[in-house]
Amino acid sequence: MSQMEQKTAGVPTLKRLPLYLRLLRRMKENGDEYASGTVVAKELGLDPIVVRKDLAITGAVGRPRLGFPMDEIIEAIEEFLGWSNTTDAFLVGVGNMGRALLGYQGFEQHGMRIVAAFDSSPEIIGTKVHGKTILDIETMPALAKRMHVQIGVITVTASVAQDVANAMIEGGIRGIWNFTPTSLDVPKHVILQREELASSLAVLSHRLLLEGSAD
Numbered sequence: 001m002s003q004m005e006q007k008t009a010g011v012p013t014l015k016r017l018p019l020y021l022r023l024l025r026r027m028k029e030n031g032d033e034y035a036s037g038t039v040v041a042k043e044l045g046l047d048p049i050v051v052r053k054d055l056a057i058t059g060a061v062g063r064p065r066l067g068f069p070m071d072e073i074i075e076a077i078e079e080f081l082g083w084s085n086t087t088d089a090f091l092v093g094v095g096n097m098g099r100a101l102l103g104y105q106g107f108e109q110h111g112m113r114i115v116a117a118f119d120s121s122p123e124i125i126g127t128k129v130h131g132k133t134i135l136d137i138e139t140m141p142a143l144a145k146r147m148h149v150q151i152g153v154i155t156v157t158a159s160v161a162q163d164v165a166n167a168m169i170e171g172g173i174r175g176i177w178n179f180t181p182t183s184l185d186v187p188k189h190v191i192l193q194r195e196e197l198a199s200s201l202a203v204l205s206h207r208l209l210l211e212g213s214a215d
């Protein structure tokens with residue numbers, strides 16, 4: 001499917017597609033040649049109608065009674081998410097959160113490769129973290145420009161998050177994954193995604209509370 005023809009999907013669909021991908025890759029490893037929406041729905045405990053709609057949006061075409069050929073459906077989801085080409089990313093702020101993200105090997109399977117990490121602390125600059133030498137934040141915008149880096153991951157102290165975002169934008173970065181609680185102000189062409197563990201925790205706590213009151 002060309003980018004012009006590609007449909008847009010809602011956020012809930014976009015959030016479910018990686019779950020399908022993980023399951024389908026596992027099924028492929030187990031030797032399955034086809035995947036049906038019904039099986040995917042059952043494995044993940046989702047409504048089959050929702051799964052069928054999600055998979056249809058990727059443009060993959062199922063075969064009657066068999067389902068989707070495994071390679072085709074995997075490729076269709078990867079292309080839909082833009083994960084067929086891994087995108088280079090810079091991470092800024094190598095504290096607790098930054099170190100954890102740098103140590104995670106799984107992002108490459110999800111289309112993102114952290115190619116360099118930056119900090120402002122003289123104690124951290126020049127040290128090695130998970131095999132990467134930490135660079136001086138001052139060098140980040142020029143390097144981002146030179147390497148055509150698309151994604152910036154922000155894991156700095158909240159009070160400097162906007163400065164870091166500005167420096168990333170100066171370097172031509174177009175997608176920012178913000179792990180800080182700071183609401184960032186960015187130009188229209190920049191795509192922002194905020195990650196907030198506290199929000200997920202709020203859902204968990206509230207559900208626990210409801211379960212408790214049901215007893």
Ligand SMILES: NC(=O)c1ccc[n+]([C@@H]2O[C@H](COP(=O)([O-])OP(=O)(O)OC[C@H]3O[C@@H](n4cnc5c(N)ncnc54)[C@H](O)[C@@H]3O)[C@@H](O)[C@H]2O)c1
Pocket residue numbers: 092093094095096097098118119120121124137155156157158160163164178179180181195196197198
């Ligand atoms: N998204 C979440 O769910 C979540 C969860 C926990 C923490 N956080 C947030 O993540 C951020 C980092 O938390 P942490 O525990 O890793 O903090 P930390 O203090 O361990 O690390 C922050 C790092 O940023 C560096 N830094 C500060 N100013 C900088 C600048 N101008 N340029 C480059 N580097 C700079 C510091 O030297 C330090 O290494 C905080 O904003 C915190 O609120 C988010």
